[in-house]
Amino acid sequence: MIRILGMKFSDLETWLVDELHQKPFRAKQLFTWLHHRRATSFDEMTDLSLKFRSILKSSSVITHPEQTDSIASEDGTVKFLLSLPSGPAETVLIPEPPRFTVCLSTQYGCRMGCKFCMTGQAGFHGNMTTDEIVSQLYTVAANSENRVSNVVLMGMGEPMDNWDAVRNALEIISDDRGICIGQRKITVSTVGIPGGIRKLVDMGKQYGLAVSLHSAVQETREMLVPSAKAISLSQLKRDMLEYTGTTGRRVTLEYCLIEGANDSLKEAAALADYSKDIPCKINLLVYNAVPDLEWRQPSEQTTQKFIDYLYPRCQAVTLRRSRGGEVAGACGQLGASILKK
Ligand code: SF4
Incomplete structure (x- = not known):
């Protein structure tokens, strides 16, 4: 049986005409x-x-x-x-009026193995198909009183590791005959x-790019990721510059501050130096402790020192308040349902 929700418009048209003679x-x-x-x-x-x-x-x-369940956090x-069809998935709705963002998963688990991430520790259990990615969005949209305005592919999985399905999903959800989420309102997040990144560039579209950097020191980065x-x-960096040069858009560098791992001033200096010639904004996120993992949140003081170092040296830095920590819906906290499998 064809999973019809996974067919982008041109494929649907070809199938209807060639196979079903419509x-x-x-x-x-x-x-x-x-x-x-x-x-x-x-x-x-x-x-x-x-x-x-x-016939259909x-x-x-x-x-x-x-x-199977939904858990609401106090912050909404x-x-x-x-x-x-192929397993359990976790999808998050983040209301920040006027923006209502849905964070989609692209794989069951993940094979990138990030040490601080619950999904990474859950291992890889398979790729999602296009219809499985798209249908998460539709289910959340049906349960939201507000129109979904933004989509981030930042849930379970590494989108670039399941590219064919992800590319089709991007085309479907930004198609103006469908749910019509603007290309610039959709962000693909990758660890690199x-x-x-070249595959995203080759699409010739305006989708956003977020890179989960977490350290600008190769050794630290390899330890965490x-x-x-x-x-x-x-x-x-070359890949990111190709993206920014081709799309004219800035890239978002995601940096999750973890106590004792990447929160020193030496790391801040490396980040400032690395990012200075990339058109980017830096999104700092304070780590959410994950049960059973050893990593901890840095103190307020350490976080502030890190930010104070970056502010005068970087183009744009924001400290993103993590959303949904108490429902394990925050970055790095998805995957519990996979672990419990
Ligand atoms: S942080 Fe992202 S890329 Fe890394 S293991 Fe978790 S889901 Fe995969």
């Missing part, structure tokens, strides 16, 4: 039902003939995750625990893998 105009009708009106069954598509609906039913399915962040052994900081 007229091309059917593609827009169907795409609108699936991605704009977000029908969860073919029976809802009342302006399609019964015969056509019956016998050849395809609409993925509709079962919501909601973590959704979803049951997808060889050739990964074992997959960084495969890519040097200088190569990563």
Whole structure:
């Protein structure tokens, strides 16, 4: 059976015409039902003939995750625990009016193995398909009173490690015949893998890029992010410059401050030096302690010293208040459902 929610418009049109022998105009009708009106069954598509609906039913399915739980944090962040065809997923809604951001997962677990991340410690359990990525967004959108305005691919998994499915999902969710999230409102977050950022650049689109740097010292970075052994900081910088040069957009450098690991002034100096010739903004995030992992949050004083060092030296620095810490929906805290498998 075709997982129809995972077909971008051009694929849907080809399939309808070549395989189901339908007229091309059917593609827009169907795409609108699936991605704009977000029908969860073919029976809802009342302006399609019964015969056509019956053909669709016998050849395809609409993925509709079962919501197994949702946990709301005091700051309004909601973590959704979803049951997808291939496993459990965790998706987070972050309300920061007027922005309502959904953080999507792209893999079951992750093979990057970041030492401070619960998902990384859960190991890799498989890639998500395009429909599984897209349907997370639709489930959260259906449960949100406010229109979802932004999407970040920053949940479980490394998006560049599941590129084909992620690329299709990007095209579907930014298609103006569907849910129509603007390209500039969608951010792909990566730890940086060889050739990964180039694939985003090659799309020739305006999607945002966030790089989880966590240290500008190669040795520290490899200690925190074992997959960084495969890519040097200088190569990563070249990749980022290719992105900024091609898109005209700044890249966001994500830096999670962890006590005793990357919070020293030596690390701050390395970060200031590394980032000075990259059009970027630096997002500092104070680590959320994860049960069973040894890493801790730096003190207020250490955090402030780090920021005070960066402010006069860097183009733009923000300290991002972590959202959803109490529901384990914050950065590095997803994956509990995988661990419990
Ligand atoms: S921080 Fe991101 S890339 Fe690293 S293990 Fe966790 S999910 Fe994977």
